[in-house]
Amino acid sequence: MADTKVLLKFVEKLKAKNADWISNVTDSLGEVTVTVPRESIIDVCNFLKNKHDFNLLADLCGADRGPEEDPRFEVNYHLFSTKHHNRLRLKVLLSEDEPNVETVTSIWKTADWHERETYDLLGVVFDNHPDLRRILLPSDFDGHALRKDYPLRGYEPYSLS
């Protein structure tokens, strides 16, 4: 397993900057996950990008924990640095009633399509996104296909006409 000491140093720096930015830290399987409150995701991303060279957003994806869970949705940000090659995962937890989180397209442009995909398949809304439309499914599709309560074969056969 990879050594996570270097990654935990970034967590320490985040804590030193503002303790409210972190609600939980897990260190398992050589990967560090920092759970961030919804309100501070922009500040945390800006801090990590500008001060610690996490200049590439490798991936952004959502997950549904199931309709009975609260918070139900999670959004994972996989940060990568092209300089020191470290990876860090940020996680934001969202409730079903208010699945909104601020967009990070202002920090990494690549977040644009990732956020559209997450919105399309899971129904997580990214506030202030410049162009939040469906990307993979047709614009008149009903529901969000990757939610756990969405049946595998859909509610009814989909027709293009």
Place this chain on the structure above:
Amino acid sequence: MNVAVENLQDQAELLDPSMESQMTLSMGPQHPSTHGVLRLDLRLDGELVIKAIPDIGYLHTGMEKLFEYKKYQQGIVITDRMDYLNPLGNNLVYVMAAEKLLDLEIPERAKVIRVMFCELQRIASHLVWLGTHALDLGAMSAFFYAFRQREKILNLIEAASGGRMTPSDVRIGGLMMDLPAGFERRVNQFLDDFPAALDMLDTLVTGNTIWHSRTQGIGLISAEDAIDWGLTGPCLRGSGVDLDLRRDNPYTGYETYDFEVCVEHDCDVWARFKVRMREMRESWKIVRQAVARLKPGPTKADAPKVVLPDRDDMRKHMDSLIHHFLIVAEGFNIPPGEVYMPIEASKGELGVYMKSNGGPKPDRVHFRGPSFVNLSALPVMSEGEMVADVVAIIGSLDIVLGEIDR
């Protein structure tokens, strides 16, 4: 109303209606140079591209949803269908994510074979890219020579796994089976012939003056922009960023191989072309080293609850038969946890996010396809270029729609 037409109207509202000299051209989804079913809404002023909006999703088949309903070992078959030019890389990344969650150690021979397969597949993928990219720009002959070489690689993959395009040969805990007899000789034979074939492709394309004028100074993207837009792989290295996950986040023993990371600084279609042409030679070097390292040994990990037993064992040992039955009928549980596993696929960083809640099926599998992210930067590269150059830029991104739409 037709959905495509409805989308067009949605997007027309995003465009600036004030300029009357402009027209909207819907390029694709059947356009032969869009490498599948990609549609581009091009807003043109004469032949100049003012705005390009990619429209994807025509091939969406809900693969990420399907993963949640399939056992871990059944998911491998789905990954073949994503980036169908690089199936062994897709197998590898999915399998490695599961192995990381299981904390499984893989035997040395299996690692070497995985590296050999991945690099052969990378050459095959780059050959398809070269052939189609050249064909798009009117250089027809390179296509035939590139596909002839690719056919030889597919024959090798078929000999080892039984499938040409859908090998599913990399399995959780190792490989489906050991290499067939005489495989090393066949790989060496291919390797002996390949440099000459690559030299010929070089004379056909690389030295061609028409090729230079079609590719140089086209589709520019600076290093900062490339990182901002999340480009990876040859597209990023073509913008002068020295990053290769095989060297920087090594996996399956890549750190022990000797190869060069190809970087070009021109930031255009020509630079991305040169990176891939050089990469084929580097992959050739890695395959040579891997073949030399092949020593007899097991190709499956010693984990009877996860890895299917050999047929021979099943006939002789009761417990092997029981394990086989349990793995096939019920699957195996993976401890709860989440991982993000990135590899350097032929098109860039192929990452898989896998989340397990302890059962035999994953809770969530997400693929970060390099084609998906690279395509999202297409508007930046193509705005301000000619329509004919958009074809060159799409070719230089080396996209596969099967992976973009999933």
